[in-house]
Amino acid sequence: MDPEVINFKVGFEIHQQLATDSKLFCRCRPKEIDKYGETFVRKLRPAQSELGSYDPAALFEFTKMRRIRYHAAASSCLVEADEEPPQDVDKGSLDTALVISLALHSDIGDELHVMRKIVIDGSNTGGFQRTILVANGGYLDVKERRLKVQSICLEEDAGKLILDDGTVREYGLDRLGVPLIEIALEPVTCKPEEAMQIALTLGRLLRGSKRIARGLGSIRQDVNISIDNGAVVEIKGVQRLDQLVKVIEYEMLRQQALVTIAQKLRDRKGVDKQIVDRIEDVTDILAESSSKVVINSLQENNSVFKAIRVRGFGGMIGFEPYPDIRIGKQLSELVRFYGLKGIFHSDELPAYGINSEEVQAIKNKLRIDSKMDAFVILGGPSFKVDFALEAIIQRLNMALIGVPPETRAATFDGKTLFSRPRPGPARMYPETDVPSIPITSSRIASLSDKIPRSIDEILSSLTKKYRLNKKLAEQIFDSDYFSIFEEIAVSVKDISPTFIASKLTEDMINLERRGLDRAVITDELLIDIFKKLDTGTIAKESVISIFEKLMKKEAGSVEDAKLALGITSISDQELDTAVEEVLKENMSIINEKRFEAVGILMGRSMAVLRGRADGHKINSILRKKLEDMLMRTSGSGASPSAPA
Ligand SMILES: [Zn+2]
Numbered sequence: 001m002d003p004e005v006i007n008f009k010v011g012f013e014i015h016q017q018l019a020t021d022s023k024l025f026c027r028c029r030p031k032e033i034d035k036y037g038e039t040f041v042r043k044l045r046p047a048q049s050e051l052g053s054y055d056p057a058a059l060f061e062f063t064k065m066r067r068i069r070y071h072a073a074a075s076s077c078l079v080e081a082d083e084e085p086p087q088d089v090d091k092g093s094l095d096t097a098l099v100i101s102l103a104l105h106s107d108i109g110d111e112l113h114v115m116r117k118i119v120i121d122g123s124n125t126g127g128f129q130r131t132i133l134v135a136n137g138g139y140l141d142v143k144e145r146r147l148k149v150q151s152i153c154l155e156e157d158a159g160k161l162i163l164d165d166g167t168v169r170e171y172g173l174d175r176l177g178v179p180l181i182e183i184a185l186e187p188v189t190c191k192p193e194e195a196m197q198i199a200l201t202l203g204r205l206l207r208g209s210k211r212i213a214r215g216l217g218s219i220r221q222d223v224n225i226s227i228d229n230g231a232v233v234e235i236k237g238v239q240r241l242d243q244l245v246k247v248i249e250y251e252m253l254r255q256q257a258l259v260t261i262a263q264k265l266r267d268r269k270g271v272d273k274q275i276v277d278r279i280e281d282v283t284d285i286l287a288e289s290s291s292k293v294v295i296n297s298l299q300e301n302n303s304v305f306k307a308i309r310v311r312g313f314g315g316m317i318g319f320e321p322y323p324d325i326r327i328g329k330q331l332s333e334l335v336r337f338y339g340l341k342g343i344f345h346s347d348e349l350p351a352y353g354i355n356s357e358e359v360q361a362i363k364n365k366l367r368i369d370s371k372m373d374a375f376v377i378l379g380g381p382s383f384k385v386d387f388a389l390e391a392i393i394q395r396l397n398m399a400l401i402g403v404p405p406e407t408r409a410a411t412f413d414g415k416t417l418f419s420r421p422r423p424g425p426a427r428m429y430p431e432t433d434v435p436s437i438p439i440t441s442s443r444i445a446s447l448s449d450k451i452p453r454s455i456d457e458i459l460s461s462l463t464k465k466y467r468l469n470k471k472l473a474e475q476i477f478d479s480d481y482f483s484i485f486e487e488i489a490v491s492v493k494d495i496s497p498t499f500i501a502s503k504l505t506e507d508m509i510n511l512e513r514r515g516l517d518r519a520v521i522t523d524e525l526l527i528d529i530f531k532k533l534d535t536g537t538i539a540k541e542s543v544i545s546i547f548e549k550l551m552k553k554e555a556g557s558v559e560d561a562k563l564a565l566g567i568t569s570i571s572d573q574e575l576d577t578a579v580e581e582v583l584k585e586n587m588s589i590i591n592e593k594r595f596e597a598v599g600i601l602m603g604r605s606m607a608v609l610r611g612r613a614d615g616h617k618i619n620s621i622l623r624k625k626l627e628d629m630l631m632r633t634s635g636s637g638a639s640p641s642a643p644a
Helices: 056-064 091-103 192-206 242-266 292-298 325-337 354-365 382-401 441-449 455-466 470-478 481-492 497-513 523-535 540-551 557-564 572-585 589-608 615-635
Strands: 008-019 039-043 068-071 116-118 128-136 141-143 145-156 160-164 168-172 179-185 219-226 233-238 276-281 301-310 343-345 376-381 406-410 416-421 428-430
Touching: 008 192, 039 354, 091 128, 091 145, 091 192, 091 233, 141 192, 168 376, 179 192, 179 233, 192 219, 192 455, 192 470, 219 242, 233 242, 233 416, 276 354, 276 382, 292 301, 292 376, 301 354, 325 343, 325 382, 325 416, 343 589, 354 376, 354 557, 376 382, 376 470, 455 470, 455 497, 470 481, 470 497, 470 615, 481 523, 497 540, 523 540, 540 557, 540 615, 557 589, 572 589, 572 615, 589 615
Parallel strands: 068 168, 233 406
Antiparallel strands: 008 179, 008 219, 039 068, 116 128, 116 428, 128 145, 141 145, 145 179, 160 168, 219 233, 276 301, 301 376, 343 376, 406 416
């Protein structure tokens, strides 16, 4: 599929947490925790915007009528609980947003205003998220291409979703209010792999500022995707670059499939404006069914089955222009949002234990006598079925147009799932509790030396400063460990930056691939490990084992990890004795091979000393002692092969 031909467009929206000491509108420290203290419950309802309209996304959430429980933490106060007005904007965060705006050649406003953006999924206690439009326009160069920047915003992060069981949602307040920068690029036509390059370049620019938070969840990549004859679909929650490529490829197929289906439907005769023209309760028909799905569903309180007649859709609900992409699946995703398990439709029945007599009885009740017509059945608690039916009817109407504008969530394996309708323009209004912020030219001038350099400049200075090869310089810069790498590299004496960088990149990735959680290893632990390595109390060979013990949570500190691994610090005296011991035990090899025995001896020494002393140190002691020994034996003339 050629992106140019179908006018495939991708717009990026990156959300990046900033590394600051303070939340955006209060002075709590942004620190994620998993133990909470106080809890309280709220119920949110949508309010009209100042223009008198309701936001469709807000109404949609409201139909689910959820209760929301919030968990407060040491890193939250009354501002997060929405019990106290917000304080001034954190200066450091705003400076960071300004620096990044300058780096993107974006137009910074003379006076910035805090706005409220309606969010009613409960992720914010006030029912809105505060956001500041910092700059407009600008550009980002990606290889030979110049991409336009749409806007740069500074906003507060949402609460952390802890639980969602369908009736209650629970959020942690520790993450609520953490400063985020949001950068939106103008949509461009591009191939999926180019999209990865764009995301990577933007990410590098942010990392170059050295003012951003690291770790999983600290960056969230949203993409807006559209094709010709379609609508803009917003995909949320892409966490990794390889996932981004897959998501874009999937969405390109999905949207193209929906456009194809719409075209086929419009070409049919008899598909007019009234697509769904009969709704019937078919509970009595299915009451005696032997289908397990039906029986389970009917056991729930007030359960019903309702069927609708869909004009002109016969054969089209199960039709797949591309593997696994069909209207039936889109409908199933939609009803799951209302807490239903899925749908049945005429293209797939009889199946799932529903037999042909039951299918015929449903058709009779709906007065379906043509192969051109289809039906969809929904089952579950009656109020949920009624809400979902309305959404299904709207969705079927959209099938004639093609791609519905909606927000979808990226799945871990690179697909997308319906999450909610796209929010309308009525969702912003001014935050009157925070005064507007004038941006003076002297403030901008004072930040000019903080603008991140270009990636090429950064990499070449890294290769020079730390004598890293280009690949490793790139890897460490692209990793989450860049800042801590620099901190460690300048604080140790005897460990090469190349060694540190390779442990923090390749080895960390290998451990992560084995399913271990690297987030467990904090900066403090890393510093401790490399300091101990520097002073020789742990050996280079032990670093990975220590990482592993910590990641497996079998040790909470470096000392614990050493104990668990049986690493006892060995003194120089003990090391000498141990090496001498190895030499004594291997006299026959030494006599036979002379200095060439060093390789075998090193292997045997390491077998005894691995993890308790540095390999290089063992090697130099071994060589020295072996030399001395050979000198002595040759000096006494004991060896016939001794050089003259
Ligand atoms: Zn606070």
